[in-house]
Amino acid sequence: MHPFFKRHFAAPVVLALMAALAACASGSDSPRSVGMDPAPKGPPKLIVAISVDQFSADLFAQYRPRFTGGLARLEQGAVFPSGFQSHAATETCPGHSTLLTGVHPARSGIIANNWFDLSTPRAEKKIYCAEDESDPASSSREPVVSAVHLKVPTLGDLMKAANPASRNVAVSAKDRAVMMMGGHKIDAAYWYLKGQFVTLKGRDISPAAVAQNAELAALIKKGAPALAAPAWCAAADRAVPVGKGQVGTGRFALEAGKPDSLRISPRMDAATVALANRLVDELDLGKGAAADVLSVSLSATDYVGHATGTEGMEMCIQMAALDQAIGQLLTHLDARGIDYAVVLSADHGGLDMPERQREQALPRAVRADVNLSPQALGKAISARTGITAGDGPLLYADGPFGDFYVSRSVSPAQKGQVVQALVSLARSHPQVAAAFTAEELAKTPPPSGNPQDWSLKDRARASFDPNRSGDVVILLDRAVTPIPEAIPGMYVATHGSAFDYDRRVPMLFWRRGLRGFEQPAPVETVDIAPSLAALIGLAVPEGTFDGRCLDLDGGSGNTCEALK
Template structure:
């Protein structure tokens, strides 16, 4: 069935009911990740795949940079080793400048850059919002008040385009679409509006959308997690190849680099910042697949799996300590566990694994490991500080901050009380003030970005303003964008759980692996740049889902290394 014009398709998809599918409950399984699991045995040779797969499994590993993949790829012995037998694209690009979780996840299964998905950042500002809080979270419904003032009502309403799951269900309503993740923004941005089941980690267990109830699988998984949280967790043993990383690094008042993920009874936050979160997410995905009998229906089904522990660990401890090394081993096992489960059920599946963005290590460790120019952003670049300095210089008095922003980089918003002339003055002073700091690479006005044509061509060649243009959506983007230089970490003062980050326009944050695997396929490696927006059109072609010209920003990648093609001619 041909998908109709883009806008009409999305309007139709938006009206679909969000029902829950439920079948028999799968047995509860342990969510504890083994530490140094033995290599998986060689699989029996699979038949060469023909026809569309019965189940698409889209895995996003939050903060899994191409650098991490390159560093550990020879050490993987389980799932990530298996995926390297397929089509390997080690230089996939989240091409835009705003390399954050929500924008990155919005590209993976829509095939569109944030400029079209509308998801320009994790948070943006709506200075005309009726509520006191002007910051808007990408996966919230700000028109609804949560029972807890510190909470929010999760929603996919800000996503402007359909996901692959939405398109599949529009073409054939028999398709079942599911999303399971460690974060709501991962599940919702990959899953879309027409999900049959959707779950994400919240607090001390998995939650779902307002108005829905947890299905049998989620209830069973939450019981398993509760049992695990009820007892202390011992420190995880250190794999032999991680011993060289075992050294303490002082990041402000936080010591990182020697962690083993020990936790006390009831410490749900420490569970979240550990390999246990990915193990629980995979365990829930397995339960849902069994409950719904995915991959055995009349139409191809799809499940999005968001593995978030790598990101939480990367923020808390950086990317080059024992913590990340242990996590890379545990991630390998978690992916292998999911693949083995699919094959034990005889499912003809197609998996793609990628990431929403990359990441960067703590500058204190980089400084002693050959990158002395790595540093933390100076406090003078914090938006409130910039605004205060500019207001004093221009003698502008307004109610509230002159400049608002989520961090000392990215989108900056000017006070709404300013006249057009004053905004021009403020931008001029902002550019002068920021560029006087040696840590700032560029400052662009919204008008400059809007006047830049949407970028085309290979993403590693895009200029900084082109990268910013791929993240620009006028109704939500700021009055200006400030970009820091390479190796400048936009965390002036590290804190527990937040010592390192991502979000820059540089390749350590933009470049991610893209791995496609289907049992029986002939593998190959293609090292040149591709984009995460290429994933959705590639999978659509595999299942014969036609789309109108221009439906995607990305293009179909041919996964057949021979003369044949998996893309329509």
């Protein structure tokens, strides 16, 4: 067993990982042979939907030769290395919302992680995508978690509507991942908050989560030394100055008493998988009268990418750990004798921090100009037009890109002037690729055809909801990181652009006995839900999905036949 796992994870997780590694190394359960077993008859009894947060197609391609665990197993199935989160708002909430609804954000209503509702009676106008802002206890930073803003059902919702015996379970480090993959009718929902897994308001924590939280508490209280790195990570071990510090050489020592130290590390994925396995046992998933769905969103790749970038020692260690954590999940399901099918994809991709990109053949990589902040743009517009919003801001936005909203304190005529001035300022800025008004996007038909060929306007249209989107949508240019000032260890790199490093994600499907294949043609994450619905024989009304069914059998069989 690699010292990476033996020395630094809590004992129950170590034992599970050892079992996974042993199973992968032996006979018919090895990643290279398990897909050769005879295919079971009938639909699978459990759908396992795995999202790896910020797992770009680029990361998948870069580390693919190194995978020996769960990802190596999934590579033997139906592999679509060039899947697309087709829309422009490549953030966690919109991306997760596409995976199991089969619709674009323009239709699901999940246009961003946050948007602004200037008509809401509450003092805070920012709305978090996974909150119920009608609850007085909710705020965008401390939400009462809910899927109330998701306008469409998820696969789990559809399965429960067809047969209430189906169980819909979702677990992640992030509440928004749980709600966007699980949806409105979730039997068990857990996410990580301040050192423990928590659930929806008004629900009790189950014994499985209690046991997992006890293990986490002991680990956080004690702390743990740095993780050992695989030898093949040596080339990534180089310090790069950024902000007031440096990144590139980290190995994830766990500071005692610091829950965030666990969150921003591979240990977060290990804990998420451990809880998922406990929930499989507790609820006896895949053994009931109807098919179940288990959604597992693994967030550590995103946390590590934000805190340290995507090309240092930190991400190399994370990729090795991710592969083994997924193997732990699959091996646990094997041991229980469950007939399951797996899909793995991502909510979005990501780009490394500009400081390292400029050293690696991308000299145009820069951080966003502070003059693109909503505060700075509002002041510039006031200086140009003489229009102000009294004591409040003239513009509302969540950063230097995305949706911008004009204050309701100005008259309709003044609003038109503000919108015109904002578009003019944005389009003349060298860091802006495009700026569209809500009126322009509303008149643009929903895009179709290959997502790689969509224009920037098409991509913005796929994220546009006339009731939630801003008065102006600003898209930053390629390789512009929307973090004006980096904070090493917290926020040095990000995603959210309309470009393919953020839009392209892998899509892997696997079921024991199903003949695998590789298809490089562009597909979309909205194709996942209709493909899984067909696999389990779930009939849905025509028009339920924006995506199409993908035939997941590389042989003469057709897994889409059930939808015909």
